[in-house]
Amino acid sequence: MSRFARPEVLVPGVALGATLLVFAALPLRTGQLLTPFDAYNALQVLARLGPLILALGLTMIAGEFDLSVVGTYAFGGMLAVTYGQDHWALGLLLALAAGVAVGVLQGVVVARFRISSMPVTLATYITLLGLTSSLSGGLSKTFDNADVTLWVDRPVLQVFSPRSLLALVVFLVLALVLAGSRWGREIRAIGGDRRASRVSGVRDDRLLVGLFATSGLLAAGGGALLNFSLGSANPDPGVQPLILAAVAALLGGVSLAGGRGSVLGLLAGALTIAFLAQVVTVAALPTYVSQLFYALLLAGVVAVDAPGLRRGVLRLRKVRR
Amino acid sequence: MSAVTAERRIVRPRRTDVLPVAALLVLLAVGASTPRFLSLDNVKAILTSASLIGIAGLGLTLIVIGGTSVSLAISQSVAVSAMVFLAVQSAGLVVALVVTIVTGALITGLQGLVVGYGEANPIVLTIAAGFALTGLATGVGGGTSVSPTGTGYTVLNATPGGLPLSVFTLVLLTVAVQAVLDRSVFGRLLYLTGENRPAARAAGLPVGRVVTVAWVLAGALFAIAAAFSGAFNTSANINLGGTLTFDAIAAVLAGGTPIAGGKGSARRTLAGVLLIATVSDILLLRGYSTGAQIMVKGLIVLAVILVVHLRTTRGRP
Numbered sequence: 263m264s265r266f267a268r269p270e271v272l273v274p275g276v277a278l279g280a281t282l283l284v285f286a287a288l289p290l291r292t293g294q295l296l297t298p299f300d301a302y303n304a305l306q307v308l309a310r311l312g313p314l315i316l317a318l319g320l321t322m323i324a325g326e327f328d329l330s331v332v333g334t335y336a337f338g339g340m341l342a343v344t345y346g347q348d349h350w351a352l353g354l355l356l357a358l359a360a361g362v363a364v365g366v367l368q369g370v371v372v373a374r375f376r377i378s379s380m381p382v383t384l385a386t387y388i389t390l391l392g393l394t395s396s397l398s399g400g401l402s403k404t405f406d407n408a409d410v411t412l413w414v415d416r417p418v419l420q421v422f423s424p425r426s427l428l429a430l431v432v433f434l435v436l437a438l439v440l441a442g443s444r445w446g447r448e449i450r451a452i453g454g455d456r457r458a459s460r461v462s463g464v465r466d467d468r469l470l471v472g473l474f475a476t477s478g479l480l481a482a483g484g485g486a487l488l489n490f491s492l493g494s495a496n497p498d499p500g501v502q503p504l505i506l507a508a509v510a511a512l513l514g515g516v517s518l519a520g521g522r523g524s525v526l527g528l529l530a531g532a533l534t535i536a537f538l539a540q541v542v543t544v545a546a547l548p549t550y551v552s553q554l555f556y557a558l559l560l561a562g563v564v565a566v567d568a569p570g571l572r573r574g575v576l577r578l579r580k581v582r583r
Numbered sequence: 584m585s586a587v588t589a590e591r592r593i594v595r596p597r598r599t600d601v602l603p604v605a606a607l608l609v610l611l612a613v614g615a616s617t618p619r620f621l622s623l624d625n626v627k628a629i630l631t632s633a634s635l636i637g638i639a640g641l642g643l644t645l646i647v648i649g650g651t652s653v654s655l656a657i658s659q660s661v662a663v664s665a666m667v668f669l670a671v672q673s674a675g676l677v678v679a680l681v682v683t684i685v686t687g688a689l690i691t692g693l694q695g696l697v698v699g700y701g702e703a704n705p706i707v708l709t710i711a712a713g714f715a716l717t718g719l720a721t722g723v724g725g726g727t728s729v730s731p732t733g734t735g736y737t738v739l740n741a742t743p744g745g746l747p748l749s750v751f752t753l754v755l756l757t758v759a760v761q762a763v764l765d766r767s768v769f770g771r772l773l774y775l776t777g778e779n780r781p782a783a784r785a786a787g788l789p790v791g792r793v794v795t796v797a798w799v800l801a802g803a804l805f806a807i808a809a810a811f812s813g814a815f816n817t818s819a820n821i822n823l824g825g826t827l828t829f830d831a832i833a834a835v836l837a838g839g840t841p842i843a844g845g846k847g848s849a850r851r852t853l854a855g856v857l858l859i860a861t862v863s864d865i866l867l868l869r870g871y872s873t874g875a876q877i878m879v880k881g882l883i884v885l886a887v888i889l890v891v892h893l894r895t896t897r898g899r900p
Contacts, residue, residue: 327706377892380652381842384832385885392878400873497874501829505655505710518704550726553718560711570702570791 269566270515270522274530277513277559281534284541291545298420304533304540305426306415309491311510312429312532313484314503316436317477319511319528321379324473325453325520330368330383331481332504333390334361336497338482340394343405343495350410350490357486358479364390365478369471379474395497403495411493425487432480433532437525446524449473454521509556510535512563519567603839603890610861617868625864627746633860634749635808637853639827640834641753641760642691642804644852647835648764649797650777650844651698652705656713657805657831658824660690663716664806665813665823666729669736676735680810687806688799690716695798700791720821728820731813739814749811753853756804760849763800773797778845834859836884839891846895859883 285304289295314331321328338357346353368386372379405411414425422430440446451459452466460466489495514531516523542552565571614620639657646654654660668683694712697703741748764770772793776783784790808827813819838855840847862883863876 371889375889375892376896377888378842381836381888382885384829384836385881385888387881388829388833388884389878389881392874392876392881395874395877396872397874501826505713508706508710512707518706548722548726550718550721553714553721557711557715557718560707560714564697564701564703564708564711567707568697568701568703570700571697574701 269517270524270527273513273515273563273566274527274534276562277534278530278537281537281541285537288541288544300540300544301421302417302423302426303543304536305422305430307536307539308532309423309426309429310484310488311503311506311535312426312433312529313480313487314507315510315514315528315532315535316433316525317480317484318504318507319514319516319523319531320436320449320473320480320525321477322508322511322516322518323453323520323523324449324470325456326372326379326470326473327518328368328383328474328477329380329504330364330386330390331477331507332499332501333387333394334364334478334481335485335488335503336394336495336499337361337364337390337397337485339485339489339499340397340403340495340497341482342486343403343489344397346410346486346490347406350407354483354486354490357482361478361480361482362475363478364482365475366471368478369474372474373467373470391498398495398497400497402497405489405493405495407490408493410490414487414491425491428487429484430529433525433529437529440525445469450521450523452520506535509560513559517567610858610865614861614865617865619868620865623745625868629857629860629864630750631747632863633856634747634753635812636827636830636834636860637753637856638749638756638808638811639805639831640838640852640856641756641849642801642808643831643835644760644838644840644847644849645773645797645801645804646695646705647840647842648777648844648847649773649794650780651695651794651797652842652844653832653835654691654694654709654712654798654801655706655828656691656694656709656716657828658826659713659716659720659821660687660802660805660824661809661812661827662819662821662823663690663720664809665816665819666720666724666821668806668810668813669729669731669817669819672731672733672736675733676738679733679735683810684803684806687804687809688802691802691805692795692799695795695801696791698798699794717821724820726820728818730818736810736814736817739811752807752811756807757849757853760800760804764848769793769796774845776844833880833884837880837887839887841888841891841895855887 314335317331318328338361341360342353342357344353345356364386368379368383371377371382415423417423418427440449448459448464448469451464452469456466510531511523511528512518512531513534514523514527514529516527538552538555542549619625639661643653643657664683664687667686668679671679671682674682694708697708698705739748743751764773772788775788776790776793780790812823816823834856835847835852836842836855837858838851838853840851859880862879866876866879
């Protein structure tokens with residue numbers, strides 16, 4: 263199979279390519295040229311969802327599914343707003359520390375008991391939502407530090423903001439670290455065949471704890487920066503961010519079965535979601551169109567990944583011949 | 584198989600066996616010492632809040648036992664079914680119920696077809712289905728809520744003997760699903776398929792069909808929950824399902840049905856949903872916040888998952 267026919271290249275290539283084409287074709291519908299502001303807005307979506315996509319996507323590559331990311335996102339965001347009113351750095355640090363703590367705890371449970379991470383992280387997700395709600399008495403909390411709110415979204419070079427730049431830097435740094443060290447290979451290895459990788463000397467337990475800690479750190483940091491930008495903390499962001507993060511990871515060529523995908527793929531998935539959101543906004547499409555479009559894209563992912571469907575197609579081809 | 588485990592349990596009682604019993608005793612003790620916990624009104628409140636999640640949870644139980652993970656589109660399936668239920672009220676209650684159950688069975692059954700025969704990943708597929716259902720419901724209905732076109736639905740809000748009809752339905756359906764699981768050929772096949780799908784396939788079992796039937800039945804159960812939900816709310820839009828997806832998953836897990844498949848029962852799901860409802864109720868009566876209730880729910884699910892996992896993997900490398 264040629265390099266481009268592999269799902270981890272094909273899926274993000276097609277998804278991002280199609281999205282950017284539609285984005286570039288926007289003036290045909292609106293009659294107005296694209297402005298840097300359109301790109302700025304798309305990158306703001308990347309800033310909002312990017313950390314979450316990385317947090318979930320990295321665990322998916324390792325064959326796990328960290329549903330708790332959106333709980334950590336809410337919890338980290340609430341901590342950052344609650345304790346960052348006077349010193350934003352203090353709130354952010356607390357959020358990051360809490361994210362790592364949650365991640366390490368989950369990683370230890372998953373690695374120590376060799377238990378499926380999906381139910382565990384679902385339970386943690388519910389627990390964290392409860393904890394976040396207790397912190398704020400179930401209400402939204404406003405962040406009064408307007409300077410920080412303005413600064414994180416300040417346009418940089420017209421299309422970026424400190425927040426979106428940071429998200430991009432995190433993507434690139436992680437891509438370099440995972441490509442340049444044995445970690446990248448090992449994460450895919452434990453995602454593909456945990457037992458075989460263990461036998462061949464991969465310390466899968468340590469790797470899992472590290473991964474879940476990274477996931478918690480990213481989710482909490484993402485939540486903190488989002489709330490700084492919004493100027494408030496919402497105790498329950500709902501499941502939509504989680505679903506969108508999963509969609510982005512899948513469109514980035516990551517498989518839920520594990521063992522496949524890369525950070526650059528995740529970035530491509532994140533950009534797909536970000537530019538799609540901007541397309542829907544600029545073209546003033548009703549939201550249901552984007553819902554159907556996501557359904558269609560995911561149907562493609564399902565088809566690429568379903569062995570039974572693939573066998574069926576092959577059989578059909580043979581019959582025709 | 585259950586006979587074997589039972590025998591082993593008698594020979595060598597395990598430490599983890601004590602846990603559920605101890606937990607139940609603690610729960611009852613705390614409950615009994617909570618004012619108003621044992622009042623009839625309160626028991627009614629517990630059962631009512633449990634009933635809709637329980638009925639949807641029964642459907643999810645079939646999906647989980649079959650080894651096809653979970654559906655992440657329960658909320659959307661229930662919402663769309665409820666919209667259909669209210670929209671066809673003018674045809675009378677019976678017709679409306681039949682149409683709703685068929686719709687629900689079709690929605691989830693089609694997904695089961697792709698999961699069963701196509702071996703599609705259920706998580707990805709149901710996320711896609713959730714988007715498709717939301718998109719279609721909003722596109723077709725223009726985003727407005729559906730109002731009932733007749734009044735037949737009010738029958739579902741009846742409270743014979745002081746308990747809502749949905750509670751009786753939950754009990755009846757639990758018995759029915761349990762009977763299907765225990766006594767029918769389909770039930771046996773479902774456990775075998777969930778335990779080890781490649782082995783079941785190699786043994787010539789109709790794996791695709793078994794999974795599809797499980798999802799069809801699940802969809803029918805989601806639709807029954809939807810009919811009650813639509814009747815109770817007297818209007819339905821795509822957001823009607825709310826947090827039902829994760830509530831149902833939590834109930835199934837809290838009952839001790841492992842996500843890996845091949846094990847579990849309708850009784851367990853009933854126990855799980857009652858456990859969560861009871862604990863939430865005790866916390867509510869004792870004046871704890873909603874946040875605390877949600878947090879404890881998460882911790883219960885976590886504890887049950889760990890205990891069940893330790894029990895099933897004991898003695899294995």
